[in-house]
Amino acid sequence: MRKSAKTWFRWISYLEGASFLFLLCIAMPLKYMFDRPEAVAVTGGIHGFLFSLYLIAIVVMAVLFRWKIVRIAGAVLAAFLPFGPFVLERRLKAEG
Template structure:
């Protein structure tokens, strides 16, 4: 399963997960505790881009590797949870 598509999915998964954690752990506290709403505006836009890219990558992987619907739903749910993309990608790597 270690193809170029797999490596690209892995990188996108890390980027999406990291951007989400930065948004939650750095930008949101800056917005509400330091009164700096620009932090969320910038980080939110970056995270939104990586989130959309992650969903496209999930669709590509689902088609290429014929993922079942449950795995696709798991990937989408993982993208909504902190550390979710990291856990999902690691579990996927163990099964491969």
């Protein structure tokens, strides 16, 4: 159970991080530079769904692995930083 939770968290982290980067680097320039707001509408919805899954995954990991409040706060903060979920996942993997 714990190993599958780590795998699930890893996948959700990667997908959420990638969707955030796509939103920032592709969809938003399309909206503001080329007047294509539908790019943000579609990508924003997907990112919002993945962000919600990421928050749920944080709760699951916090319960299963008894994360301290600092780790939980860091995981939530990582979602708001470009490349944040990737850095967090790398640190978690290094810790074992």
